[in-house]
Amino acid sequence: MTRNYSPFEIARIAIGRRWWILVPFAIGLAAAPMLARFAPERFRSEALLLVIPQQVPNDFVTPTVTQSIEERLPAITDQILSRSRLEQIIREMELYKDDQSRQVMEDIVQRMRTDITTSATGRDVNSFRVTYVSDSADKARQVTARLASLYIEQNLKDRENQADSTSQFLTTQLDEAKRRLVEQEKKLEEYRKSHAGQLPSQLQGNLQSIQTASLQLQSINESTNRAQERRLLIERQIADTQAVPLPTPPPPPEENALPSTERQLEVSRARLEFILQRYTPDHPEVVSLQRTIAELSAKLEAEGPSNAKDEKPPITAAESAQQKKLLDLQAELSVIDFQLKANRSEAARMQRLIASYQSKVDIVPTRESELVELTRDYGTMQAAYTNLLVKREESLLAANLERRQIGEQFKLLDTASLPERPYNELQRYAVMASGAGIGLIIGLLAVALLELRDRSFRSEQEVAATLSVPVLALIPAMQSNGERRLARVRSLTIDAAGVAVLVVATAIVVLWRLGL
Secondary structure (H helix, E strand, O other): OOOOOOHHHHHHHHHHOHHHHHHHHHHHHHOHHHHHOOOOOOEEEEEEEEEEOOOOOOOOOOOOOOOOHHHHHHHHHHHHOOHHHHHHHHHHHOOOHHHHOOOOHHHHHHHHHHHEEEEEOOOOOOEEEEEEEEOOHHHHHHHHHHHHHHHHHHHHHHHHHHHHHHHHHHHHHHHHHHHHHHHHHHHHHHHHHHOOOOOHHHHHHHHHHHHHHHHHHHHHHHHHHHHHHHHHHHHHHHHHHHHOOOOOOOOOOHHHOOOHHHHHHHHHHHHHHHHHOOOOOOOHHHHHHHHHHHHHHHHHHHHOHHHHHHOOOOOOHHHHHHHHHHHHHHHHHHHHHHHHHHHHHHHHHHHHHHHHHHHHHHOHHHHHHHHHHHHHHHHHHHHHHHHHHHHHHHHHHHHHHHHOOOOOEEEEEEOOOOOOOOOOHHHHHHHHHHHHHHHHHHHHHHHHHHHHHOOOOOOHHHHHHHHOOOOOOOOOOOOOHHHHHHHHHHHHHHHHHHHHHHHHHHHHHHHHHHOO
């Protein structure tokens, strides 16, 4: 049978079966305190941290921390949310007491991680919020304040540690670079010592020495040539002097004759005076003449006056002059021979010196290529050492800056708030009202089911539409007085029971809200 329900008909059915709807609704409403356990009060506290940039310009002090706050904030959060750190906070602040008796610490730590939230306030992280959710408003504020202080401390600690680590690393590298530089300097020093005179920087000195030695050699050769010419002239003079015949003079007086030893001593002394005008007292010829003079002097003293009668007749003045001339020429010839010998020795020494300097000049290109390689490595090491030294000093400045807490840091802009009401109040109301809603839905479904199962006719139109026969008369239901009284009592009893259920449900909710 198809039945059409008008709004009036629906209202009549709802009123007639009101307790099918109200009783499940009241039962669901009374279950609100029980459902509230599934949505406990949760208080959320938050603190706002401001990112303050480095107070000293980067042009003056280059920071060692190059990562942006967007890159560092997750790392700092991971350190704060580590198991050891959170477990320490849980034990110190006595959090999750009920859960500690029936759950392991790892689950409690994981729950605390879900209760902590860190979020940036904008696209550019100039500030960020730290929030914590707890069953207690005061606990939420305390934990949030603790977390905010941990963010500030951890940021300072991380920046200081990174600056110190950078300084230590650069110091180690600087020491290594210095060691290698010193070793290279020792190699260069040993190379310069072992090849002294052959270095490119000494090339001009070597060339100048060759030029000077060549001029000296030329001067020696010229002196040798002049000495040889003078020697030939003296030899001719000696030959000419010896070839001249001497006249036989009358014998000189006895008193004018000189002993031969004395005469030799006199000639030797005259020759010594002549040689001393050209040579120093240490000259071999001078030393030889001095020795000869000493021997002649000793001989003359040994002869004495008594031997004067045994001497030969004294020589004539012409013989004495000729002998003196010959002695002078021979002395000069000896001097020239000695000079020629010295010149030849000096010329040989100059030639060896020139050859030595020339060999040094010839090997300069080889030494230059070797020195270029050593110097190139030394220059590279010196540049690396200088660069490391500058960076080390900059890192020390940055580390000192971090220790003085004037680098980039976090500042507590808004302290941890004390929540005045649960942040999940709407959620709790929805959970508590879900029982009443479910009861209402169950009541409506029950009424709809009863209406679908009811096959009775309620109007003559339904009879005509169903049976297709005309309705001749309507006979009302006849009830006795007892049946009417019984129906009235039953209706009142149902109404009273329904009202009682509503009152009890309402009382339960009111008392629960009042905390009684």
